[in-house]
Amino acid sequence: MAQHQVNYLKDGGLPVALTTIDKVVNWGRSNSLWALTYGLACCGIEMMASGASRYDFDRFGTIFRASPRQAELMVVAGTLTKKHAEFIRRLYDQMTEPKWVISMGSCANTGGMFNTYATVQGVDRVIPVDLYLPGCAPRPETLQYGVMMLQQKIRRESASRAQKPKRLM
Amino acid sequence: MRAYTPKDNVQAKPYYTDRFWVAPQVAKQDVSSDAVFEHDLNAIKAKFEVLDAYIQVEQMVVVINAADNFAVLEMLKNECAYNQLSEMSAIDWLASEGKFEIFYQMLSMSKRKRVRIKCKIDENESIQSVEKLFRSADWSEREMYDMFGIIINNHPFMKRILMPDDWEGFPLRKTYPLQGDEFAAWYEVDKIFGKEAREIIGPENRDPARIDRYDTERFSRLGHEVPRGTDIRQGEPDTPLVYQETEGVFLIEKFDAEKSVVISDRHR
Numbered sequence: 001m002a003q004h005q006v007n008y009l010k011d012g013g014l015p016v017a018l019t020t021i022d023k024v025v026n027w028g029r030s031n032s033l034w035a036l037t038y039g040l041a042c043c044g045i046e047m048m049a050s051g052a053s054r055y056d057f058d059r060f061g062t063i064f065r066a067s068p069r070q071a072e073l074m075v076v077a078g079t080l081t082k083k084h085a086e087f088i089r090r091l092y093d094q095m096t097e098p099k100w101v102i103s104m105g106s107c108a109n110t111g112g113m114f115n116t117y118a119t120v121q122g123v124d125r126v127i128p129v130d131l132y133l134p135g136c137a138p139r140p141e142t143l144q145y146g147v148m149m150l151q152q153k154i155r156r157e158s159a160s161r162a163q164k165p166k167r168l169m
Numbered sequence: 170m171r172a173y174t175p176k177d178n179v180q181a182k183p184y185y186t187d188r189f190w191v192a193p194q195v196a197k198q199d200v201s202s203d204a205v206f207e208h209d210l211n212a213i214k215a216k217f218e219v220l221d222a223y224i225q226v227e228q229m230v231v232v233i234n235a236a237d238n239f240a241v242l243e244m245l246k247n248e249c250a251y252n253q254l255s256e257m258s259a260i261d262w263l264a265s266e267g268k269f270e271i272f273y274q275m276l277s278m279s280k281r282k283r284v285r286i287k288c289k290i291d292e293n294e295s296i297q298s299v300e301k302l303f304r305s306a307d308w309s310e311r312e313m314y315d316m317f318g319i320i321i322n323n324h325p326f327m328k329r330i331l332m333p334d335d336w337e338g339f340p341l342r343k344t345y346p347l348q349g350d351e352f353a354a355w356y357e358v359d360k361i362f363g364k365e366a367r368e369i370i371g372p373e374n375r376d377p378a379r380i381d382r383y384d385t386e387r388f389s390r391l392g393h394e395v396p397r398g399t400d401i402r403q404g405e406p407d408t409p410l411v412y413q414e415t416e417g418v419f420l421i422e423k424f425d426a427e428k429s430v431v432i433s434d435r436h437r
Binding site: 126 | 346356
């Protein structure tokens with residue numbers, strides 16, 4: 001009987017962890033970032049490679065979802081055309097709060113080499129962006145590093161309901 | 170003082186013209202040098218007016234009247250075995266001739282020959298659809314309308330194909346600016362937020378290399394972040410780059426190399 005007794009003052013102590021609500025909520029949010037599949041061009045291939053077995057995004061809790069209702073992270077991977085701009089805005093609006101956006105690659109950041117009439121010159125003209133990844137195209141390591149940086153950003157945020165949604169304007 | 174000579178608004182001219190530059194021409198041969206092409210050309214000449222015909226890079230080019238385009242293609246398909254329309258589009262010659270050139274690239278599988286039918290139309294002229302003959306013309310003609318503004322008669326679904334339906338202007342015309350006119354520049358802002366948002370969002374940055382290191386509205390440095398809009402021209406707070414939070418993350422332990430065990434016996 002006594003040999004099964006747990007000594008709460010030794011061996012890891014009490015099975016109780018003290019923390020704050022913010023930390024618990026942000027811990028959950030940051031470690032299960034479900035991303036909306038948003039491959040628009042060649043960056044999308046790198047994004048898919050990040051999700052596949054060699055780079056394995058599932059380790060970070062990042063699972064690509066096909067529905068904006070189930071996603072909280074939008075990785076805009078590729079060239080955004082002006083024709084598509086309204087749809088990216090609609091999908092962004094359909095995502096539930098809280099939500100974050102990673103702009104992946106030169107085209108999504110600034111329009112990149114497509115300095116033409118048909119390309120949106122930076123996805124931040126349409127939706128608010130949390131993180132810009134440079135590169136053409138960024139390697140999967142870059143995207144993973146970017147997601148880790150976004151996790152840090154989320155952990156620093158306040159998790160309260162009073163947090164205002166991000167607005168472009 | 171020099172006398173003023175009108176410059177005809179040279180800034181607005183779409184072309185840089187060098188007086189001494191001569192466009193290189195691909196050598197043209199007479200159609201009589203190829204028996205198969207000569208036979209086909211005679212078949213066309215028997216029924217339609219041929220403005221010009223020659224062989225260029227082993228392909229026959231026939232220039233016809235724009236009104237005959239459907240009948241000529243129908244004859245080439247049914248009687249001369251040119252059973253594929255591999256490509257068709259238009260060329261903007263509005264600056265030099267005031268006309269569009271429309272070309273149809275035909276392929277005969279049995280003869281292993283290619284023929285290009287050309288015709289010219291004015292800017293506001295429309296042309297007959299060949300979609301009834303070749304289904305491949307369906308999207309090509311829509312693209313022609315989308316990019317050049319050429320109206321196609323009897324097309325089953327005359328609508329823009331590449332640009333949005335509410336787009337203004339025809340982007341492949343030589344007079345259309347590469348970076349878009351005012352409508353194109355504000356298209357996504359007008360459509361999503363409305364015209365009143367133009368001032369807030371601001372014009373497009375057409376210089377992607379432009380980076381203002383003191384601009385905290387639009388740029389941030391990872392690991393050196395400051396709140397949005399902070400003035401950092403007088404020096405910025407130093408926030409070094411860290412890969413994990415110093416106090417650690419809740420429920421996630423840092424990997425300790427000291428505590429790791431190397432398994433050398435794989436059959437243990």
